[in-house]
Amino acid sequence: MPTDRARSLSGLLRLLGKAVAVALVLAWSLGPIALIVTAAFTPERDIFATGVGWRPTFENFVALWQRWGDFFSGLANSFIVTAGATVLAVLASTLAGFGYSRWHSRFLSGSVFAMIALRLLPPIVTTLPLFPIVNALGLNDTHAVLIILYAAFFVSLGTMVMRTFIDQIPRELDEAAMMDGASQAQIFRRVVLPLSAQGMVAVAIFVIVYAWNEFLFAFIFTTKNAKTAPLVLSEMIGSLEGVEWGVLFAATTMQLLPILVFVVLCQRHLIEGLTAGATKG
Amino acid sequence: MAAVSISAMQEPRRALPYVAPALALLAAVILVPAVYVLWLSFQQSTFGRAATFVGFANYAKILADPYFWRALGNTVVVVLVVVHVEVVLGLAMAMLFVAGLPFRKLLIAAVLAPYAVSEVGAVVMWRTLFDPDTGFMTRVLTGLGLPPLEWSVVPSHGLALVALLSIWLHLPFTFIILYAARLAIPKELYEAAEIDGATPWQSFRRITLPLLMPAILVAMLFRYIFAYRLFSEVWLLTQGGPARSTEVVAVYLYLEAFRYNDFGAASATGWLMVVTSLMLAAFYLRRLYREMFARAD
Numbered sequence: 349m350p351t352d353r354a355r356s357l358s359g360l361l362r363l364l365g366k367a368v369a370v371a372l373v374l375a376w377s378l379g380p381i382a383l384i385v386t387a388a389f390t391p392e393r394d395i396f397a398t399g400v401g402w403r404p405t406f407e408n409f410v411a412l413w414q415r416w417g418d419f420f421s422g423l424a425n426s427f428i429v430t431a432g433a434t435v436l437a438v439l440a441s442t443l444a445g446f447g448y449s450r451w452h453s454r455f456l457s458g459s460v461f462a463m464i465a466l467r468l469l470p471p472i473v474t475t476l477p478l479f480p481i482v483n484a485l486g487l488n489d490t491h492a493v494l495i496i497l498y499a500a501f502f503v504s505l506g507t508m509v510m511r512t513f514i515d516q517i518p519r520e521l522d523e524a525a526m527m528d529g530a531s532q533a534q535i536f537r538r539v540v541l542p543l544s545a546q547g548m549v550a551v552a553i554f555v556i557v558y559a560w561n562e563f564l565f566a567f568i569f570t571t572k573n574a575k576t577a578p579l580v581l582s583e584m585i586g587s588l589e590g591v592e593w594g595v596l597f598a599a600t601t602m603q604l605l606p607i608l609v610f611v612v613l614c615q616r617h618l619i620e621g622l623t624a625g626a627t628k629g
Numbered sequence: 630m631a632a633v634s635i636s637a638m639q640e641p642r643r644a645l646p647y648v649a650p651a652l653a654l655l656a657a658v659i660l661v662p663a664v665y666v667l668w669l670s671f672q673q674s675t676f677g678r679a680a681t682f683v684g685f686a687n688y689a690k691i692l693a694d695p696y697f698w699r700a701l702g703n704t705v706v707v708v709l710v711v712v713h714v715e716v717v718l719g720l721a722m723a724m725l726f727v728a729g730l731p732f733r734k735l736l737i738a739a740v741l742a743p744y745a746v747s748e749v750g751a752v753v754m755w756r757t758l759f760d761p762d763t764g765f766m767t768r769v770l771t772g773l774g775l776p777p778l779e780w781s782v783v784p785s786h787g788l789a790l791v792a793l794l795s796i797w798l799h800l801p802f803t804f805i806i807l808y809a810a811r812l813a814i815p816k817e818l819y820e821a822a823e824i825d826g827a828t829p830w831q832s833f834r835r836i837t838l839p840l841l842m843p844a845i846l847v848a849m850l851f852r853y854i855f856a857y858r859l860f861s862e863v864w865l866l867t868q869g870g871p872a873r874s875t876e877v878v879a880v881y882l883y884l885e886a887f888r889y890n891d892f893g894a895a896s897a898t899g900w901l902m903v904v905t906s907l908m909l910a911a912f913y914l915r916r917l918y919r920e921m922f923a924r925a926d
Contacts, residue, residue, distance in 0.1 A: 366725070366728070366730070369725050370725070370730065370736065373722060373725070373736070373739075373740060374736075374739055376797070377739050377740050377742050377743060378739050378742060380743075380751070380754035380755060380758060380797070381742060381743075381746065381754065383754065383757065383758065383765065384750075384753060384754050384757065387757075396763040436654075439650070440650040440651040440654055441651060443646075443647045443648070443650055443651065444647060444648045444650070444651035444652070446647050447644040447645075447646075447647030447648035448644070448648065450644070451639065451640075451641045451643065451644035452641065453641035453644075455641065456641060456644055456648065459648065459652055461914075461917065461918055462655075462660075463651070463652070463655055464914070464917060465907065465910070465914055466655050466659045466660055466663075467659075468854050468906055468907065468910045468914075469659060469663055469903055469906060469907075470857065470858045470879065470899075470902045470903070470906055471858065472858065472860060472879045472882055472883065472899070472902075473662070473663060473666055473882075473899035473900075473902055473903055474658060474659055474662040474663065474666075475886075476662070476666055476669065476882075476886055476892060476895055476896055476899055477661075477662040477665040477666055477669065478658070478662050479886075496654070496657075496658060497658060499654060500654045500655055500657070500658035500659060501658070501659075503651045503654050503655060504651075504655065506651075507651055532643060536647070557744070557745060560747070561745075561746070561747030561748065561749075561750075562747075563747065563748050563749055563861040563865075564860055564861060567861075567864075568887075578747045578748070578749040578750075579749075581747075581749045581750070581753070582749050582752075582865055585749070585752065585753060585756075585865065593757075596753060597753070597757075600749075600750050600753045600754075603747065603749075603750060604745065604746060604747070604750050607745045607747075608742060608745040608746075610745070611741060611742070611744060611745040612738045612741070612742070612745075615734075615737065615738055615741060618741065618744075619737075619741075619805055619809070622802060622805045622806065622809075623805065623806060623809040
């Protein structure tokens, strides 16, 4: 039957088309990452050679350790700043999320609105007045300044996500606790906090990915002691001029892999957070 | 007695201790600086020197500066290209995933991977791919008989690489928004359309696209606002060069402030960015404002 054959042919074509599309999507998403990560484990002289087999090696990482001690203190700084910003942002967001979920007034609505509008302002604009102020306060090149900046730029998204989560915790639980004589602070700590863990995780993921990778603020506000890993990486791009590719790829890989693994592991929360965040402000 | 305490607890003033830390953080880091930038934009000011009032001179200065217009033009072109290509690719990928794929979870993890990559990391990757001598993509292009991308020499090539890199970094966001929205469309609609004899293209045009429109608009709006901030990719790839030809607005602002030490002109640029960002967001903010005050009473 010709129609049967035509149908199975078109089915085959559709399958082939799908396979090609998937291959393209994978090459696009993973290709650039795979290139750098494999190159990091390739001997320097083989990286751009054609026709040589792959001889995996750690020599680029050893060279990185020997020549760019700065990069490792950069990783440590990134870790401290990320941890600090995450704690600060999650704490402030959860408190505010509770406030906005349980109380309503025109002032509160107005302030939520202001929060969302402020989040839309370009970060580089705030660096102009902050730069002299940070200098005057002696906060230049400290972890604290980055922690505060990173937390501030995520606290409004965080608050919206937390408010949505806390809205779903029945108020009857609050009232029951109140009958038992709990204060508002106790209700927050004992009732709301344990039940909003999932929202806190979603907020934390955003802040962690942002703080670990951020470049602009680190570039403007740190020079030496608090330099984060992306900043050291950018200095390596500037100073290498095509000589030490292996070291650069090793550093890129070390900066990337922890956060990549983290994102893959938190995929489900990340997707929930992204969709909630985009629609809720 | 319990009833009394409940109504006392509902007093809005009691929310203040909870919302105060978040509001303080935003006021100190964003609101006050933004207002201060407005004030600075009317002053003649360099770092470490007292400011003097000059009216609209800073605005006049940047609006007469061909480099500002060039930066603005570059920004507009890059933002339009990046956001629209992202939406088209994101939509196509969402359709591919909805059509049913094996190892869906694993594939989504792969698609999300660029979300984890820093701007600096992405610059390392894409410069390597397009290195004029050794880059893999350079070899592919020459193999196809096409000219290589001379991104460090030719301004339009530099901006093309910036756009490519931004699309790569942000496609996961656009994809997730569109994919989630597509999954929320009830299956029954497509079944009914099929019974009525609709072709796949017709159900895409008549069902998918109209129902996805709100999500597409939200994704585009967010991407417009965030793409407009574009700084790191340009700074790390070309530093705005050669000869200031690939600058974008944020790079222009940075150079005015931190290289040419003209905080007044930089602030005027900054305030123009603030106003344009809010104008871009006006539609979204207006809708939000209505919802919010509907909720208050």
